[in-house]
Amino acid sequence: MIEQEQQLVEQGLRYCGVDEAGAGPLCGDVVAAAVVLDPARPIEGLNDSKKLTEKRREALYDEILAKAADFAIARSTVEEIDDINILNARMLAMTRAVEGLGDKPEHALIDGNKLPELDMDATAIIKGDSQVMAIAAASILAKVTRDREMLEMEEQYPGYGFAKHKGYGTKAHLEALQALGPCAIHRRSYAPVKKLLLESE
Numbered sequence: 793m794i795e796q797e798q799q800l801v802e803q804g805l806r807y808c809g810v811d812e813a814g815a816g817p818l819c820g821d822v823v824a825a826a827v828v829l830d831p832a833r834p835i836e837g838l839n840d841s842k843k844l845t846e847k848r849r850e851a852l853y854d855e856i857l858a859k860a861a862d863f864a865i866a867r868s869t870v871e872e873i874d875d876i877n878i879l880n881a882r883m884l885a886m887t888r889a890v891e892g893l894g895d896k897p898e899h900a901l902i903d904g905n906k907l908p909e910l911d912m913d914a915t916a917i918i919k920g921d922s923q924v925m926a927i928a929a930a931s932i933l934a935k936v937t938r939d940r941e942m943l944e945m946e947e948q949y950p951g952y953g954f955a956k957h958k959g960y961g962t963k964a965h966l967e968a969l970q971a972l973g974p975c976a977i978h979r980r981s982y983a984p985v986k987k988l989l990l991e992s993e
Contacts, residue, residue, distance in 0.1 A: 794923050796915050800899055808862070808893060809926025810886050811903040813841070813934035815878050817959030818969070818985055819952075819978045820942060821867040822878065824885035825933035826893055826900070829926045830861040838928040840921040841935040853936040856929045863929075864892030865937050874981040883908040889930075903927045949975040 793801070800807045812824035829835070835855050837848065844852070856863065866888030868881035876884070886908040890900055899913045903920040920927040939958055946955035952968045952975065959965070966984060973992065978985045 794917070796917060797901065797924050800901075805898040806895075807899040807901055807926065808890060808897040809901050809903075809920070809924050809928070809930045810890060810908075811921050811927050811931040811934055812882050812885050812889075813931065813938045814959070815882055816961075817979075818961050818965065818982050819870065819954070819959040819975070820938065820945065821869050822873060822881050822885050823865065823867045823934045823938040823941075824882070824889040825863065825865045825930040825937070826886070826889040827856065827860050827926050827929040827933065828862040828893065828895075828897055829929060830859060833859040835859055835925070835929065838925045838932070840919075840928060841931040843922065844932070846939070849932055849936050852929075852932050856933060860929065862893050862895055862897075863933060864889050864894075865933055866892050870977055870979055873979050877981065878979075879906070901927055903931065945977055949977065 808826045808828045810826045812822055814820060814822040841849055866885050868885040873881040887910060890910055900910055901920060901924050902914055902916045905916050905918050907914050907916050917924060921931040942954045942958045951972050953964050957965045961984060969988060974985050974988060980986060
């Protein structure tokens with residue numbers, strides 16, 4: 793347990809971990825989660841969602857929903873990302889996730905080096921998703937939620953390969969984008985999409 797978290801535990805403060813998924817992809821919403829873990833119901837194997845296999849993430853997702861003292865999942869839409877930029881959209885999604893918790897915690901531990909606007913004390917922790925279990929849990933909820941949505945988008949917008957690359961700018965995605973043009977869930981402000989739109993004017 794890192795020092796910042798240890799202090800909260802020693803002071804008996806209720807805290808949540810907060811993280812988001814989907815800043816890098818060229819399409820889809822950015823999804824955030826806030827999680828308050830229950831010390832009486834530990835969850836084994838929590839880690840940064842990117843370091844886990846898809847199968848392990850899915851299993852932990854269900855366990856977090858079953859055992860967490862509280863959790864909330866929120867988002868910023870593609871339109872908001874294009875309107876206020878990805879950094880602000882990420883912060884907004886995290887604010888919404890914390891506000892979605894049923895019983896307001898006294899402190900929030902946030903993954904990264906920036907803090908969203910919150911009406912409580914908060915600490916930004918770089919690489920928090922691999923150091924704080926509650927942040928790791930939030931990273932898993934956010935990533936699994938977003939990945940599942942990309943599977944649904946595969947059916948809605950076939951041909952882009954969303955199920956495989958989850959919206960990231962892979963070679964296959966860029967080739968599909970070139971061939972098919974952007975669809976409704978592509979982020980207009982992201983360079984490869986913006987470039988195509990300018991070329992088609």
